[in-house]
Amino acid sequence: MMIWVDADACPAAVKDILFRAADRTQVTLTLVANQAIPIPPSPYIRSVRVQKGFDVADHEIVARLAPGDLVITGDIPLAAEVLKQGGHALSPRGEAFSADTIGARLNMRDFLDTLRAGGIQTGGPGALKPKDIQAFANALDRFLARR
Numbered sequence: 001m002m003i004w005v006d007a008d009a010c011p012a013a014v015k016d017i018l019f020r021a022a023d024r025t026q027v028t029l030t031l032v033a034n035q036a037i038p039i040p041p042s043p044y045i046r047s048v049r050v051q052k053g054f055d056v057a058d059h060e061i062v063a064r065l066a067p068g069d070l071v072i073t074g075d076i077p078l079a080a081e082v083l084k085q086g087g088h089a090l091s092p093r094g095e096a097f098s099a100d101t102i103g104a105r106l107n108m109r110d111f112l113d114t115l116r117a118g119g120i121q122t123g124g125p126g127a128l129k130p131k132d133i134q135a136f137a138n139a140l141d142r143f144l145a146r147r
Contacts, residue, residue: 007037
């Protein structure tokens with residue numbers, strides 16, 4: 001099992017938790033981004049830099065994903081693809097995406113995109129709070145304990 005991170009938008013606090021977890025559990029962690037991402041020296045942590053472009057990092061993650069791998073992403077279409085390929089997806093806020101809920105999440109995302117295309121301001125997710133970071137750490141620990 002490997003952990004993949006959609007790293008372009010991943011908060012630093014979440015990356016720090018992932019770095020510690022990779023070393024503690026000796027699970028390979030790979031950050032995928034279209035820019036250089038600083039990583040600590042570790043035999044378990046690496047980064048992959050992809051070309052700039054829409055969803056290039058997402059496509060790279062999907063191409064390398066194996067069933068049972070975990071992907072950290074807030075991108076709902078990427079999470080849906082990960083689940084379809086037998087992987088697991090966890091948001092930086094600690095929400096585990098599942099086959100039972102991903103369809104509704106995709107529908108809501110598409111609905112909000114339609115509203116925005118029509119000029120309606122829908123806002124985005126709020127700033128990451130300490131409780132969100134703790135929820136992520138707890139969800140990651142639960143996932144890693146099951147492996």
